[in-house]
Amino acid sequence: MRPPRVRRLVVAALVVLLAGGAAACTGSGNADDRRIPANPGAPTGAPTSAPPATRAVPVYYAADTPAGTRLFREFHAVAPGDPATTAVRELLGTPAIDPDYRTLWPTGVTPRGPVTHGGGEIVVDLTGIGRAPASKAVARLALQQLVYTVQGALQSTDPVRVLVDGQRADQLWELADISVPVVRAEQTSVRSLVQIDAPADGATVGREVVVTGEAAVFEATLPWEVRQDGRVVTSGVATTAEGQRFSPYRFTVTLEPGDYELVVTEDDPSGGAGRAPLTDTKRISVR
Template identity: 60%
Template sequence: MARQMWALVLLTLVAGCGGPTAEPVVPSSGTPETSTSAAPSTSPSLAPSSTSTPDAGERVAVPVYYVAETPAGFRLQREFHSVVTSDPASAAVREMLAGPTGADPDYRTYWPPGSALREPVHREGGAIVVDLGGVGPTRMGTELAEVTVQQLVFTVQGALQSTDPVRLLVDGAPAHDLWGAVDLTAPVGRGDPYAVRSLVQIDSPADGARVGREVEVRGEAAVFEATVLWEVLRDGELVQKGVASTAEGQRFAPFAFTVTLEPGEYTLRIREDDPSGGEGRPVLSDDKRITVA
């Protein structure tokens, strides 16, 4: 029953993540599956927490955004991390800064090594205040710097279910800019999600998950005519392919499909349809490696 409840929780959370609105609170009842589960499962899987000593509190799933390098430039991708905390926003920021990648190695964080949250995330004067230390000089272009700051904005806003702008402090003090590229003289608002986020996203199973033969794939996409194209590959060879539909076209909306696979290692891949026939921007995609047991 706990697994069924958590599956419903994650589906509800994903359904509320579209567009400029923030992620809703995840009820704490039940224990989420993680990609490190020893037994096969078709329940939605969450990326394991990388926080070594979680805060006291309840188990929740927090959205953590990362930067992916796509054919269309840098875009944000999202993972849900299972953490035990009484402060989801601070926990989400710590998860974001914990390593060079998320559970998916294609999802990266470009914050300099040693970047850390100095004080708990809090609200003040209509803004969300995030105080970071260790964000010294780093070599990155303006585009990547802006997306990296948006990574933080989307993460804390998602954890707090808020669209309030983010005031970023550096070592406890206001900063004029970050890395000479991003203006910090005013709180930073959320960028246009259709320009900042990848338009296709697999939320479950997590990359590296061990699953049963009936593989339930869930995610979110903002795609033409609500059409998500999917395929399953094994050793680079196509095994199955199909089409899934989102709840609404051209807006971030959830989708789900189930595929039956023999035991083995596979890559799940989704992509958007291309009505331009190659004349428009490059097609966006997302993939996850899974083991079917």
């Protein structure tokens, strides 16, 4: 786990990298994580120990939801260079910034070498595969976690061939098929339907808080709340670019200094007759 001071620097860098909706991806519904800042400078006023240049890479984690375990995206500030391999290393070895998220991969799995991309496929060579997940469903979602992360880092939807210790294999953990390159699963079947991209969890922000993300919600309607000590201090409704498919949203809320929780949620046209709405939350400090 990152030391607390380093973690604060990462969150501070992400505030700058994702400001102005830079992390709001295309509204095409492809979720290919485009418009990621490629080579931004160091955050203004950042400590001198911060890297001279960073870029943001999308990393997918998992969390439990009323619709079962789903993938959630967050952006990590990393040194420029090899975004795909770096993103895979973040996925496998770095805890999520948001404590609600977790990786589905066992401890000790690492890339055996750099991720390669050519001939219409992405190749990820893994070693230290370790213990199998609890079920086929978890193993398959872990594969999708990898696929979404590496495709997002490369801004490509090419399928992902997974090697184990440099060799092709038919099965991963004897639970998931890797005999052929793994294609991206349909988004609404694996991703949370509601996602806050910015601010990052734990961010310190100014009074004008710009909230961006992606959602696939009924009639493009996205209710939101700001809570403090469990009490709703303000609320509203944002609109996504399109309804019923993943598309970006953006809204701004003005807050007094203090600590808050941002909550975005699906609209519930059933009036409570269906499953509970999916949500995403972020803790922020306004200064």
